[in-house]
Amino acid sequence: MPETEQAYALITGANKGLGREVARQLGLRGMTVLVGARDRTRGTRAVEELRRQGTDAHFVRLDVDDEASVAAAAEHVTREFGRLDVLVNNAGIVEDDIPPSATTTALAERVYRTNVFGVIATTHALLPLLSASHAGRVVNLSSRLGSLAKAADFDTPHRLLLAYNSSKAALNSLTLHYAREFAGTPLKFNSATPGYVATDLNGHQGTRTVEEGARVVVTLATLDKDGPTGGFFDEDGPVAW
């Protein structure tokens, strides 16, 4: 495909928070933005907002925790648009602050279903389109809390969210495995950490704005062909795994 063709980006969980802001920033760069959201009302509201700002935005119903919904979303994108250049695996959930030893397997499973298995399902369903792009980019929304290097540094405070933190470590592992499989092709996979951003996820306790948090994601979503793959980045550069 010639590089002048319109680029398409799908962002999961794009109805609010970081996902919505990533959609806004990619729209400002001229991309057609596919707003993945599990709730039609919330998703179409975000689409309307983006359109008011001049972005070519479209709603794609997508619950990453539901394989039928993921398959239907991939079919919808294929049928309606026929291409995808960027996938931002942004949808994520976190458990309440409880000690690691109080985390039930049911809770861990719920968090993993969205933060890990949802990413696998969504990525695999969209790989045919992403592989056909001349500049396919997959960005996984990770977290510093998923850094094993940080968890292993006992001298520095670390929030002990067993399910969430380990799900983001697993997500980072996914990034590396896909990046290795697709090394030497145009398709790049990277993990991004946005910092501590004020969103519903943390009751708006975060110290950074969504505008700031989204920057690294947008940078990784729009890397040129010489950009990295298989990395873990914040907006200042590489972060320890």
Ligand SMILES: NC(=O)c1ccc[n+]([C@@H]2O[C@H](COP(=O)([O-])OP(=O)(O)OC[C@H]3O[C@@H](n4cnc5c(N)ncnc54)[C@H](OP(=O)(O)O)[C@@H]3O)[C@@H](O)[C@H]2O)c1
């Ligand atoms: N905020 C931070 O400080 C921070 C730091 C590091 C990493 N992150 C990561 O950044 C990502 C976005 O977080 P955020 O802070 O923007 O949180 P948020 O405001 O709570 O937004 C989360 C989004 O994910 C969606 N979602 C959750 N489960 C889903 C599912 N099964 N299918 C589809 N969408 C689903 C939510 O949709 P509904 O509205 O339908 O619930 C919402 O749109 C997450 O992966 C998070 O782990 C955030």
